[in-house]
Amino acid sequence: MFRKILIANRGEIACRVAATARRMGIQTVAVYSEADAQAQHVQACDEAVCVGGAAPRDSYLQWQRILEAAKATGAQAIHPGYGFLSENEAFAQACADAGLVFIGPPASAIQAMGLKAESKRLMEAAGVPLVPGYHGADQDPALLKREATRIGYPVLIKASAGGGGKGMRVVHSEAEFDAALASCQREAINSFGDAAVLVERYVTKPRHIEIQVFGDTQGDCVYLFERDCSVQRRHQKVLEEAPAPGMTEARRREMGEAAVAAAKAVGYVGAGTVEFIAEQDGRFYFMEMNTRLQVEHPVTEAITGLDLVEWQLRVAAGQPLPLKQSELRIHGHAIEARICAENPEAQFLPATGRLDVLRWPAASRFERSDVRVDTGVIEGDAISPHYDSMIAKLIVWGEDRAQALARLDAALAQTHIVGLHTNVAFLRRCAATASFAGADLDTGLIERERAALFGQPGLPLDVAAAAVVAHTLALEAQTRDADPWSARDGWRLAGDAVRRFDLAEGEAHHEVLLRRHHGGAMSLTVEGATTRFAVDSTSPEQHTLLLGEGLALRRVRVHTYARGEEVTVFAPQGSATLTEVDVIARASEGAAPSGGRLTAPMPGKLIALHVKAGDTVKAGQALAVMEAMKMEHTLTSPRDGVVTECLYAVGDQLSDGAELLKLGEAA
CATH class of the missing domain: 3.40.50.20 (Rossmann fold)
Structure with a gap:
């Protein structure tokens, strides 16, 4: 060793x-x-x-x-x-x-599987099923377009040397082909240094099922069962689980043996993943082989009880595989959620910033358990624009899928991240959709469930407002002067005391009234609706709220974290961020600048500019493309207008919020 x-x-x-x-x-x-x-x-x-x-x-x-x-x-x-x-x-x-x-594998295996077109030819020779498509070396755009027409739309253009969803576009018509091809090739060059692509038939309602394989230097190879990675955004995985729901033993063996055949065809050694596109009826086609350990390997570890990194080290040291195929077993069900710094409501735009709060559920790190967190950051670290946006992987295990789903929701609810946009709330909604909960899986799940996934309130306003009030009261109780006449507890010799809170959530403003009744009881009025209110705070961050009357009485445990005027609330139902507005301090502030500016949403590099000074543009028109966090992002016009000045050139580095161009009023 x-x-x-x-x-x-x-x-x-x-x-x-x-x-x-x-x-x-x-x-x-x-x-x-x-x-x-x-x-x-x-x-x-x-x-x-x-x-x-x-x-x-x-x-x-x-x-x-x-x-x-x-x-x-x-x-x-x-x-x-x-x-x-x-x-x-x-x-x-x-x-x-x-x-x-x-x-890892020998260089020859990486080379053989690294170029998608070449690997397809190898797989065809090894008898592994393939999707109909063009995998040739001739990269003439006109030829590629003709091949797409021959295959039949929709087609998928993929970077031949690619992976991770980069350099990949679905094209629905001939009119879209040229622009999609150019974008794929740009992203392929930037990510892999190779513009070559392949074109394949786009399988409608496909499942993405991959097989974990392992080979040793003695020529043995096994498959460690399958993972379903169908839930994806921008061709990148969001939720992964093992085993794949609905998989029969016969189909599992068929796919596993095909994956082993693929690995043996290139003399594979170490951990690798053979990825398949599967039809709903169970037919499957080779897509690619990732000649490395995968991000989602912990779900395989969870159901097998194995440490795949340990296997990697032992195999690399020349030892034989620790187990034979007949000795491998599946135990229970595991699901992994990729927690990323991104804004799902803004087309999953990656986010940067400081992790002011980073609290995980009770979990093990890097070890098999019912709840596991694999992360490389701690509270106070920053997510920079230089690297991938993933903050952590949250892995749960259950005796069956239902128990794993319940544990996933509970663990996500206990994950508290403040300081930048994340997809935690989105992941909870995604796992709760009828499609995912019912195992109706395919790569279009997110688009199909848009109504349930986007534009949803994070937390009922009355709960969020009550939590902010509780946070403020707890802070004041912690810091108030010993002089009882200076206390802000609303004490009156007679009558009620009323205190107003002005809260903002996005563009919406809400008036909240806290009424302290003579005798000590309290009530809260939110947007004109009044309810009984009581709170037990163990600290400025942890509170138990009591809202309502009689049978409608609710007891809600919440956590609150403040950054300046902003208070982020986490509750079992969800989370919300409200701003406690200091009306007096803001009374003299000027009006906010008018909208309509085209700015960089994050630091990055300008790689394409589609307009010049004097051009007339429409709202929503693509004006520029920037590269940030290893992905391309198209920037669109915020309104109708005329470009009066371009402030940056292709190749320039952009800071967060940089104004790219000046827009004048349309004639």
Whole structure:
């Protein structure tokens, strides 16, 4: 076994590998960028080496520096994690040439499966089912368009060297093809350095089912069952579960054996995932093979009781697979939710900022349990624009799917994140939809369930308002002066005391009246509706609210976190953020600037500009494309108007909120 390994990655996967290595008695070396000097993966390892600047291309993709770090620290092997260099055959080969063990497949296997078109030809020869499509080397746009017409719309354009949903577009008609192809090729170049694409028939209502495979250096290969990863946004996974609902033993064996055949066709060693598109009737087609460990591997660990990172280390050290196919079993059901810094209400736009509050449910880290959290950040860390937007993976296990769903909802409800937009509330709604709860799964689930997923109130106004009032009262009780005449508890010699709170939620403003009755009872009036109100606060953050009368009496436990005037409320029903407006302080403030400005929603790079000074534009028209957090984002005109000045050029870096161009009134 290895004495020391270097982990050529960051975030939760680097922390996960470090945790397993420590348990096995293996020392670890972290590499980090200048932006990650205080990152958790650096703290998790025994040694750490800086390999360059904040941008991945200046650090985590500089494999020559990583090799030098391995040699300088005496590491015997390199674990690439996922992303970055994990599927780079040149890096894998360079490790071998330098006498280092690459903890993954041989370079030849990465190369064979790395180019989607070539891998399709290999799979066809191995007898693995394929989706009808064009996988040729000729990349002439006119030929690709003709092939799309031959295949029949809708078609899927995919970057041949791609993965993770990048360089991928669904095209519904010939009129959309040229623009979609250009966008795919741009994203493919930026992400993988290769513009080649393939074109395939787009399977309607498809399921995304993948098989975890593992091979060793003795020529043995097994499949560790399947994962259903159908719930996706922007072709990236949102919820993953194992085993796949509705999977029969016969179909599981058929898909598993096809995955093993695919792996053996390229001499695969280590952990890999063979991904299939499946029809609702059970027919399945090879899509691609990810020649690395997957983000969603914990659900496989949860149902098998195995540590796949430990398997990786043992296999890389030349040991045989720990178990034979006949010894592998499925126990229970597991679901993983990817918690990301993003705004689902703004088309899942990635978010950046500081994690002012980061509270998890009672859970284990990196170990199998009923609730598990894999994360590489702690409270106070920042999510930067340089790397992926994922904050953590929340994994739950149950005896069956129903119990796993219940545990997922409870765990998400206990996940409190304040400081930036996240998808936690969206994940709860997604898991509660009729489609997901009923296992009616396909990659279009989110679009099909839009009404239930978007534009939904986070928390009833009366509960949210009562929580803000409770938070304020608890703070005042904690800090009030010992002088009883200075107390703000509403005491009166006779009669009631009324106190007004002005709360804002987005653009909506609400008047809330707290009435203290003679004798100590309280009531709350929210938007004209009055209810009995009582509160028991154990701290300014934790409160038990009592609202209503008689049979309508409700007891609600809430948590509140304040940032300036903003108070974020978490309750079992959901969450909400309200602003407690200081009317006097704001009375002299001027009017907010008028809308209609085109600004960068986050830091990034301007990669396309579709207009010039003098052009007339319509509201919603695509004006520019920026790249941020490894994805392309199209920016549209906020209103009708005329472009009077372009303030940035293609290739310029944009700061958050930067105004891209000036819009004048339309003639």
